[in-house]
Amino acid sequence: MSEQTHQKFADRERFSRLWFGAAIALILLFFAQCLHTAKSDSVSWDESQHLYSGWLSWTHADYGFNPEVPPLIKMWCAIPLLHRDIMQPPYTGGNFKREGFVLGRQFLQANGIDRTLVPARIMAAVLSAFLALTIFLAAREMFGDRAAVFALALFCSDPNFLAHGSFVTTDIGASLTMLLSAYCFYRVLKHPSAGRAAILGIAVGMTFVAKFTGVFIIPMLILIAALDLWNRSNTAEDKQIGVKARQVLASLVLASCIGLFCIWAIYRFRYGARPAGLSLNPVTDQYLQELTSPLSRSVMFWVSNHHLLPEGYLYGLADTKISAASLPSYLFGHVTHKASRWYYPAALSIKSTLPFLILLLITLVALMRKRWTVTREVLVLGVPPVVLFIIAATSDIGIGFRHLFPIFPMLYILIAGCASHLVKQNQKLVYIFGALLIWQVAEPLVARPGLLTYANEAWGGPSKTHLYLSDSNTDWGQQLKYVKKYLDVHANTPCYFAYFEQGAADYRDYGLRCQVLPTGSGSWAGLDSAPFGSNPNVTGLVLVSDGVVAGADIPGNMNPYAQFRHMRPTDIIDRSVYVYQGTFNLGPAAALEHVSAAGKLMKQGRYAEALTEAELAKDLDPESPAAWKLIGDAFEAEGRSAEAHSAYDKAVHAKELDFVFGKALVGELYKKLNQ
Numbered sequence: 001m002s003e004q005t006h007q008k009f010a011d012r013e014r015f016s017r018l019w020f021g022a023a024i025a026l027i028l029l030f031f032a033q034c035l036h037t038a039k040s041d042s043v044s045w046d047e048s049q050h051l052y053s054g055w056l057s058w059t060h061a062d063y064g065f066n067p068e069v070p071p072l073i074k075m076w077c078a079i080p081l082l083h084r085d086i087m088q089p090p091y092t093g094g095n096f097k098r099e100g101f102v103l104g105r106q107f108l109q110a111n112g113i114d115r116t117l118v119p120a121r122i123m124a125a126v127l128s129a130f131l132a133l134t135i136f137l138a139a140r141e142m143f144g145d146r147a148a149v150f151a152l153a154l155f156c157s158d159p160n161f162l163a164h165g166s167f168v169t170t171d172i173g174a175s176l177t178m179l180l181s182a183y184c185f186y187r188v189l190k191h192p193s194a195g196r197a198a199i200l201g202i203a204v205g206m207t208f209v210a211k212f213t214g215v216f217i218i219p220m221l222i223l224i225a226a227l228d229l230w231n232r233s234n235t236a237e238d239k240q241i242g243v244k245a246r247q248v249l250a251s252l253v254l255a256s257c258i259g260l261f262c263i264w265a266i267y268r269f270r271y272g273a274r275p276a277g278l279s280l281n282p283v284t285d286q287y288l289q290e291l292t293s294p295l296s297r298s299v300m301f302w303v304s305n306h307h308l309l310p311e312g313y314l315y316g317l318a319d320t321k322i323s324a325a326s327l328p329s330y331l332f333g334h335v336t337h338k339a340s341r342w343y344y345p346a347a348l349s350i351k352s353t354l355p356f357l358i359l360l361l362i363t364l365v366a367l368m369r370k371r372w373t374v375t376r377e378v379l380v381l382g383v384p385p386v387v388l389f390i391i392a393a394t395s396d397i398g399i400g401f402r403h404l405f406p407i408f409p410m411l412y413i414l415i416a417g418c419a420s421h422l423v424k425q426n427q428k429l430v431y432i433f434g435a436l437l438i439w440q441v442a443e444p445l446v447a448r449p450g451l452l453t454y455a456n457e458a459w460g461g462p463s464k465t466h467l468y469l470s471d472s473n474t475d476w477g478q479q480l481k482y483v484k485k486y487l488d489v490h491a492n493t494p495c496y497f498a499y500f501e502q503g504a505a506d507y508r509d510y511g512l513r514c515q516v517l518p519t520g521s522g523s524w525a526g527l528d529s530a531p532f533g534s535n536p537n538v539t540g541l542v543l544v545s546d547g548v549v550a551g552a553d554i555p556g557n558m559n560p561y562a563q564f565r566h567m568r569p570t571d572i573i574d575r576s577v578y579v580y581q582g583t584f585n586l587g588p589a590a591a592l593e594h595v596s597a598a599g600k601l602m603k604q605g606r607y608a609e610a611l612t613e614a615e616l617a618k619d620l621d622p623e624s625p626a627a628w629k630l631i632g633d634a635f636e637a638e639g640r641s642a643e644a645h646s647a648y649d650k651a652v653h654a655k656e657l658d659f660v661f662g663k664a665l666v667g668e669l670y671k672k673l674n675q
Helices: 003-040 047-060 072-081 096-111 113-143 145-156 159-164 171-190 194-208 212-235 241-266 284-288 294-305 311-324 343-351 354-368 376-393 407-425 429-447 462-467 480-489 520-525 546-550 562-566 587-603 607-620 625-637 641-652 663-673
Strands: 329-331 334-336 495-498 537-545 571-573 577-585
Touching (some): 003 113, 003 145, 072 113, 072 171, 096 113, 113 376, 159 429, 171 194, 171 241, 171 376, 171 407, 212 241, 212 311, 343 376, 354 407, 354 429, 376 407, 480 571, 480 577, 537 546, 546 577, 587 607, 607 625, 625 641
Antiparallel strands (some): 537 577
């Protein structure tokens, strides 16, 4: 080797080490920001039950407590709890969804919220760091050092990943395992071998048990393989297409078998979801009947009868379809029963950073104008995002941009590869891509605090997100520590709080002194609220979460806090809790107390007392269909048919009766009127 060649090799090695050092620095900075969120945000929706479920999976082999998501990520986050003496709240035996939220909240209460949650969030942040490292390694192998650091820098400054990166949820884990599977398959396509196929199988298995959207990974890999083989046969790039096709097919079969083995392994090779003495509620056969698609129902029953998948996994798969039809979706100020087909396209344009959208557009234009050739790398990184986006956009669930997270790591690598290619063609483009990178890095700095509510500048920034989106896009229950600081400053003013997450959490556990205003989630979870009696007026500070105002809690015409949508708040805490000061008539909210009481009394056969409570609810909220319906029920139970019929008629014509979200109530009322 000549001295000049040796020097070039040494320079290349030195620069490679510098790029790798830059990558480590970026990952550490990203991890530090995730740790800050882990400590500064209060517990969000799902975290308590996910964490408790992960602990139960380790210690009791209970996979039916929270079957809505597979066990892998929950168990990973629960690892720090295994060395502790944990207090376990007793099972209630109730519906699995309600029991999950109730016992999850009690689990954190009993064991110390921050002491239990923060270590688990650190484990989640470690997963985020692994995701960042995988982005760098995959981009480096595909496109080189510069592209790898560019992709990593884009990802590490994404406000959405910084906001969610330490939450005990499955979104980051699913993003990691999906990218790992795509990257491992890329290496199989380059050089098929049994070893690489086995590693791919492990990645596929982790994808299966990270989130239920992972079941689509094998069809996506098959599509990538088919397109790659077709592309190479057309370009005559590979003269052994037939041999490669058989090798790739064998690799996919092996990976699928290993993936199926991983599913059974994490459920300990046991069909039953719960240990002896416990059962799912509702039981599997009963719950599968709720599937609306006859084909899905038949397939699920066949798989269940033949024990082809563990019961907990099968149950969770069914739940993804069943629960999607019951969740309201909020878009551009309107609450709908099912997600609009525009929900995810709109969420993508609102919650993505503008630099990302511009870079993605440049990449698409370069591909369409053939400034960048469709290569194996483009297929591996491009097919899964397209498929996942189509699946999301055609689904009925529309409650969070976070469901699109798995597409971003691959798109960041794809963007970086295109940028690297274009810069090689025209060195002046480095200034454009450099400016876009600086803009991206500045996004989380400008958007803080309250990164979870992020929206890009074209939509008015984070302070305007609530105009377009709700739920986990703005309000996921993460604000309580900021609310506590605010109330400490206003310690002498009476306060009342309608908290979106009340039920999955209890804000009083964070030391908040406010009176609890009734919410749908709080009532469903059995938490008490402030007694109004016959006086619906309150004076002082009224705090209302964005999810409550938007109707994500009680949707449509039934929302008892709809009046606050038309009021200008005195203050806004963490961009998602609105503070109103003064005297307010909360009649529709106050009526909920008496509606609940009347319902309980009716079940006990105490009809006269139930009528009194229902009449109180009607006086507080004359347009409450639930109050009028209970009045009718009480009259009917006492044999006063004419008065019952009149009450049912008033319920049907009540302004708050919602024919979409109150469909069950509407059906019941018309049935009674036609008797």
